[in-house]
Amino acid sequence: MLVPEKPRDEVERLQSLHALTLLDTDREERFDRVTRLARRMFQVSMSTVSLIDENRQWFKSCIGDDVTETPRDISFCGHTILGNAPFIIPDAAQDARFKDNPLVTGPPYIRFYAGVPLLYDSRYKLGSLCIIDQQPHTLDEEQIRDLVDLAKMAEKELGALYDATIDELTQISNRRGFVKLATKSLQHCQQRGTPFSLAFFDLNKFKAINDQLGHQVGDQALKDFAMLLSQSFRYSDLFARVGGDEFVVLYTGMDEMETRRAIRRFEQNVSEFNRGQHRPYQLLFSSGLYTVPAGQKMDLEEILAKADSRMYLNKMAP
CATH class of the missing domain: 3.30.70.270 (Reverse transcriptase/Diguanylate cyclase domain)
Structure with a gap:
């Protein structure tokens, strides 16, 4: 199993994540509507808005399962935030990086994964919008663009939280x-x-x-x-x-x-x-x-x- 690396800007990234005060908060319709739409559009079993904390991935929205968090070292989204493009695994059971991952060999038995990093403050990748299924899938270019568009919707909600909790002048918490x-x-x-x-x-x-x-x-x-x-x-x-x-x-x-x-x-x-x-x-x-x-x-x-x-x-x- 491939454990995700830490981004180079990990310290600043975590500071920004914690400044949003979003971790461990209740579900909100503004994020759930994005994941509901993603699940329906791509006809998959799960869709999540995940935030990558220091040692865990925590789900602000998870449609299709009741899970609230998983360890970061087994997360797929931990890999997504390392790049700028959508991170797509057509069949995790056939992928050497993930075939022995506990999330593949056990619940939720991931076979297909596609995630788009959620960019915050135009710099930090705090998490991802992802879609998951128990069956292998592929995405064409139009579907990838659709998934990116949905991720931009989630990013806008993160930006709204930023405006509400950060002092505009000093860029620290208000x-x-x-x-x-x-x-x-x-x-x-x-x-x-x-x-x-x-x-x-x-x-x-x-x-x-x-x-x-x-x-x-x-x-x-x-x-x-x-x-x-x-x-x-x-x-x-x-x-x-x-x-x-x-x-x-x-x-x-x-x-x-x-x-x-x-x-x-x-x-x-x-x-x-x-x-x-x-x-x-x-x-x-x-x-x-x-x-x-x-x-x-x-x-x-x-x-x-x-x-x-x-x-x-x-x-x-x-």
Whole structure:
């Protein structure tokens, strides 16, 4: 069996996938209508919209089966996202790469597979629209074009989610996207009995940057700060712009001491940026940290309010 490789842009691809906050959400008609149409058009037993997570493929829509996910290392769609063209297997039982795959030798007994990568933000292949059958098939050129057209429909729905959860200026999560993803992360921490911390950041003298240097320069300052956040923290940390010059970072599995060390490293990165970039401004900020110990449950909005309050006290301190 051939295990799919990882794309070269895997880290950025996964960051984009998780920023959509689409994984493990309920089925939605806007995706189901695409897979229903694909199944009917090609007269196959299954059609899915799959998203390739770090270790699994998860189905946002699956028409023809009740499965919700499979391991990534046995997925067909894991191979689809490695290329730009439709990935077609006319008869998996006769294909040396797949004939001993558990999805071929066992349920759903795949013989035919055709998938089209779903491109997100014109760069990242997050998953695929695919059709599957228990009988061998071939597709002619017109049918392949039809399948690609259906995949474009699914891509448009991913784009709509992007617009709803990503801050247009900084290209990191907005408040809505952060709340959706952070709520799920907190649930996991509470279930596993691990601590989590939330840091609230507010840029200092940002109004002066806008007033004295102009809003275009102010926008650049916000983009610089977001870039430094994305470069300074772990892949598993969640960060977002939640207001005009307000940012937050959620650290899962970290106690207060570990989080303070992470914030100090971030402060050093910001200082190095200020010294090395020669911008017409200095990035200065105040922060507030609130840590929830392992086993304690709190609402996300309450955590945000407490971290915000501590940030404000630090900002007002002489």
